[in-house]
Amino acid sequence: MTAPAPLDHADLRALNTLHLPARAARLQPVEDAADLPALTAAVADRGEPLLVLGGGSNIVFAGDFAGTVLHMRTRGIELLAQDGDTVLVAVAAGELWHDWVASALERGWYGLENLALIPGTVGAAPVQNIGAYGIELVDRLQSVEAWDLEARQWLRLSVTECEMGYRDSVFKRRLAGRAVITRVIFRLSTVPDPRAQYADLQRELAARGITAPTPRDVFDAVCAIRRAKLPDPAQIGNAGSFFRNPVLDAADAARLLAAHPDAPHYPAAGGAVKFAAAWFIDRCGWKGVRRGDAGVHERQALVLVNHGQATAAELLALARDIQADVRARYGVAIEPEPVIVGG
Numbered sequence: 308m309t310a311p312a313p314l315d316h317a318d319l320r321a322l323n324t325l326h327l328p329a330r331a332a333r334l335q336p337v338e339d340a341a342d343l344p345a346l347t348a349a350v351a352d353r354g355e356p357l358l359v360l361g362g363g364s365n366i367v368f369a370g371d372f373a374g375t376v377l378h379m380r381t382r383g384i385e386l387l388a389q390d391g392d393t394v395l396v397a398v399a400a401g402e403l404w405h406d407w408v409a410s411a412l413e414r415g416w417y418g419l420e421n422l423a424l425i426p427g428t429v430g431a432a433p434v435q436n437i438g439a440y441g442i443e444l445v446d447r448l449q450s451v452e453a454w455d456l457e458a459r460q461w462l463r464l465s466v467t468e469c470e471m472g473y474r475d476s477v478f479k480r481r482l483a484g485r486a487v488i489t490r491v492i493f494r495l496s497t498v499p500d501p502r503a504q505y506a507d508l509q510r511e512l513a514a515r516g517i518t519a520p521t522p523r524d525v526f527d528a529v530c531a532i533r534r535a536k537l538p539d540p541a542q543i544g545n546a547g548s549f550f551r552n553p554v555l556d557a558a559d560a561a562r563l564l565a566a567h568p569d570a571p572h573y574p575a576a577g578g579a580v581k582f583a584a585a586w587f588i589d590r591c592g593w594k595g596v597r598r599g600d601a602g603v604h605e606r607q608a609l610v611l612v613n614h615g616q617a618t619a620a621e622l623l624a625l626a627r628d629i630q631a632d633v634r635a636r637y638g639v640a641i642e643p644e645p646v647i648v649g650g
């Protein structure tokens with residue numbers, strides 16, 4: 308297939324969920340992964356920088372991008388194998404995450420219900436190991452297929468090789484800027500195994516009078532919670548949680564909890580403790596604050612919003628002030644979650 312023609316000096320405002328104004332020197336749609344070797348070789352030969360864009364829901368364009376943006380628009384859901392209750396399903400990078408979650412549920416492939424309504428594409432999901440309401444992508448991942456821009460070869464990374472952590476993976480580290488994810492292979496089950504331990508989810512199900520939830524019940528409850536707490540990017544620009552929840556080692560966590568015993572916290576790997584960044588930000592009084600069109604969402608302190616015409620500089624200045632305040636008041640460093648590009 309011939310790749311669609313690129314667009315020069317392309318407006319990226321509609322392609323990032325924060326709706327920040329930025330332009331790409333060239334915007335190249337990708338509708339067939341088989342076009343990647345030739346397309347990316349041409350970009351490299353021109354000596355231009357390359358950026359891979361999915362749904363634009365985890366990115367801050369801090370300025371124009373002086374290179375080629377590959378806009379992943381590949382489609383397709385393929386059942387690769389079924390072994391007893393287990394199905395292996397390959398999904399193209401350009402599929403919309405939520406549509407895939409809904410479609411898996413319709414087909415009776417269970418395990419993704421808790422991840423309903425997360426914005427973005429399937430190809431972006433492994434980069435930050437998306438997670439919500441007690442489940443992370445890593446729990447359902449079998450492998451990832453990608454084009455390696457440096458070695459110029461196809462990669463197939465097992466879930467172990469993806470080195471998934473909390474909002475982290477090999478694609479943010481060793482393979483950052485080097486791998487174009489083309490397909491994600493999921494391991495799902497044809498037997499329902501709903502996970503409803505997360506406190507918010509338990510509350511929502513109880514409010515609905517549900518004691519033995521089906522996967523559909525969990526899906527509906529997660530959608531309701533997210534709609535109630537998180538802004539819809541179609542209505543108000545945002546990139547989901549703007550900060551990662553800080554993870555402290557046992558000693559630092561004990562010190563913090565001695566001073567602030569009411570700080571929400573959860574056990575993390577290796578004896579570490581994860582704290583709720585939203586709680587610190589909220590306690591510092593930032594929830595609902597608005598400076599011009601840059602603001603903190605009124606129902607979830609972890610989410611920065613663009614009320615209309617905010618610039619990246621305004622949003623990033625607000626983020627820096629929040630970071631400084633949380634550090635001064637609680638001695639805790641919180642770091643931005645989205646990828647910041649350009650500027």
Ligand code: EPU
Pocket residue numbers: 438439440441507537546547548549550551552571583584585586587589594606607608609644
């Ligand atoms: N909290 C506040 N103020 C707020 C919001 C929350 O004090 O404005 C407190 C809550 O009371 C609660 C704690 O903070 O005790 C945690 O809140 P919540 O369960 O809403 O989760 P979160 O830590 O704010 C994380 C993820 C979300 C995910 C939810 C649910 C990160 C960075 N964020 O948020 O993911 O949907 O848990 O699992 O890990 C995203 O990554 O974009 C995202 C939305």
